[in-house]
Amino acid sequence: MAVLVLADADLGRLTPATARIVAGAAELGPVDLLVDAAAAEEARSLAGVHRVLAAALPATADALAQLLAVLAEPYTHIVAAANASGRDVIPRLAALLDIQPVTDITAILGPTRFERPIYAGNATETVSDGQAKHVLSLRASAFAATVGENSAVVSNISPEVASATEVIAEVRTQSERPELSTAQIVVSGGIPLGDRFALVEDLAGKLGAAVGATRALVDAGHAPNDLQVGQTGKIVAPDLYVGLGISGALQHLAGIQGAKAIFAINTDAEAPLMKIADVALVADLFEAVPAVIAELDRLGIKR
């Protein structure tokens, strides 16, 4: 068994997803981590990494898939994060290798047995993969990073791959909050917030939480689309999920299945999210949230 993991990095820094998928992949065998050269030093200190392969990684999926296909030969498993970049490249790589990929894995049951959600998390399938190679993506939120020191060997490689695609613009959503898909606490808002989304940010700020929104609030233009939590947006798995004014549409609930505790505030006690919440408060958001923040202050809660 030998595993090649594609690191998830942005602007030369590893994202928190990388440590989590490395920990997951390490269950399969020794991990070689392919990383953009800018993040190589950071990568070698990650627990569970056997060797770092540092390269000037191409920015687009066609060239990246080609590169992974060239490197694939000695590996039994090739693994990436099940986020936008991993989902872009892994199926393309699999097709180049004539392999059926297994993606969005939430549990590794053995070297060739995996669990993955289907129907937006309303069912889970267990698959066994008898192919010569296993091309996989892991949901970072389903795996915990390994804590520990490391100083793995770094090998520099100079791949020669070409892309037929040019990146002509990138727009970054600015946020000082933790990343949604790996955050320990998430505070999300629904349509009743309207243009007062700042209320969600206030509570999130107090709790050191990531900020999320429902598809309805995003579609109404009150929150940026990369904050959308749900089947068609980000999948979250925090220890605590706080939903403010969220009714709990099927596709939203699908995105929060992995939350350990769900808290909700809504005027409608019968809303689906209120029915499954561990702690529910029937109240008007605009009165309740400032009062919650005041009580957190009184209790000295600050994260």
Next chain:
Amino acid sequence: MKILVAVKRVIDHAIRIRVKPDGTGVETANLRMSMNPFDRHAVEAAVRLAEAGQADEIVAVSIGPKAATDVLLTALAMGAHRGLLLETDAKLETLAVAKLLRHVADEEKPDLILLGKQAVDDDSNHVGQMLAGLLGWPQATFASAIELADGQATVTREVDFGRQTLRMSLPAIVTADLRLNEPRNVGLPMVMKAKSKPLATRAVAGLGIDITPRLVVETVTPPRERAQGRVVATPAEFAQAIAAEIGKMEPR
């Protein structure tokens, strides 16, 4: 300029699915089926390009049982010009679907192939990328805007950090995200009228393409049930419950 758009027949997304008690899959009998929602955005994008004079033929293709003709009729009613059903009752994996679509692309020679970013049944999010890999074409997944000019596609994508815009030469593959457009609704009369458009059916079995599954699905299980928790009366109690929850957390 010819556009191929691939559509899948799935359990209607508004229906809450049920896992079969024997763990072999989900109940599909007698449920309302419809076009995969993301594929509707792909069809809409194709039709708008045709309406803007940027495409002159839209071919809709689906792979599945005879009943999948329904979703092709929906695509034709939305504005596609002709339909093609690759008929099979076999359960297909995404690699097999991509290989079948490559066969169609080789025959039809489209300039652009549009697909939904994922199907809401198996949630794979594979086929567009796999087809692009098999054809060696550039790809733009999770598209929220598409512009065509001078033999090139400029596509804005929804990515982890925000939005990214790519430019690529045609032929290319684009997969549709929800914000690409607002798909038009087609009423039953329009679907009936679409029956006069050409719709060909070919048997998958006759194409000589290996569609043998590579994976074994051992079991399908329902998610764990969440029991209803407690209702608190005041914001202060809610805040105290948050504090208690934070007290239980382990460092990540």
